[in-house]
Amino acid sequence: MRLMQNTRPDTRETYRERLAPGLWLLVTIALAGPMVSLVLTPLDPSLALVVGGAVSLALVTLSVALSPRIRVADGVLHAGRAHVDARWLGDAEHFSGEDARARRTHAIDKDGWNLLRGGIDGVVVVPITDPDDPVKSWTISSRTPDRLAAAIRTACAESR
Known part of the structure; x- marks a missing residue:
C-alpha cells in the first residue's frame, strides 16, 4: 500500500x-x-x-x-491587501466604545497604518516591532476586537 x-x-x-x-x-x-x-x-x-x-x-x-478581509493564518496577520509576519507584532490591544472612538480619531498613531471602516465600533491596535519598518503600529477596525487581539497574541506566541 x-x-x-x-x-x-x-x-x-x-x-x-x-x-x-x-x-x-x-x-x-x-x-x-x-x-x-x-x-x-x-x-x-x-x-x-x-x-x-x-x-x-x-x-x-x-x-x-470588495470589502476588506482580516485574517490571521500561518503566523501572518492579513488586513486588506497588507500583511505582516507575527514575529514583528507586539502585544495587540483591543478597544470598544469611547476608547475605540479615541483610537480612530485624536489618539490615532500618526506613524501607523490604518484599516478603518465606518459603522464598525471595535478597534485593535498592534505595535510593529521591526526596527526597519517605518510603520510603528497597525490600527484595524473589527466587529470582534477581543477575538482578533487574542488570535494575534496566539500567532505571536507560536512564532517565537
Whole structure:
C-alpha cells in the first residue's frame, strides 16, 4: 500500500472577518436601483424594473465582495491587501466604545497604518516591532476586537 504525501502547506486560519458594510449602508446602496428605475420608466416600465433590480443587486454584491478581509493564518496577520509576519507584532490591544472612538480619531498613531471602516465600533491596535519598518503600529477596525487581539497574541506566541 502506498501512502500519499500531503503536498499542501498547513494553512491554519485562526481568525477571519470581512469588514462588510452595515445593514443601513447596504440599504442606502440598494436605493440606487429604484433611482435608475425612475430614470428609465419613461422608456419602458418593464425594462426599468429589471434594470433597477439588477443595479441594486450588483451594487450590494460588489460592496460586500470588495470589502476588506482580516485574517490571521500561518503566523501572518492579513488586513486588506497588507500583511505582516507575527514575529514583528507586539502585544495587540483591543478597544470598544469611547476608547475605540479615541483610537480612530485624536489618539490615532500618526506613524501607523490604518484599516478603518465606518459603522464598525471595535478597534485593535498592534505595535510593529521591526526596527526597519517605518510603520510603528497597525490600527484595524473589527466587529470582534477581543477575538482578533487574542488570535494575534496566539500567532505571536507560536512564532517565537
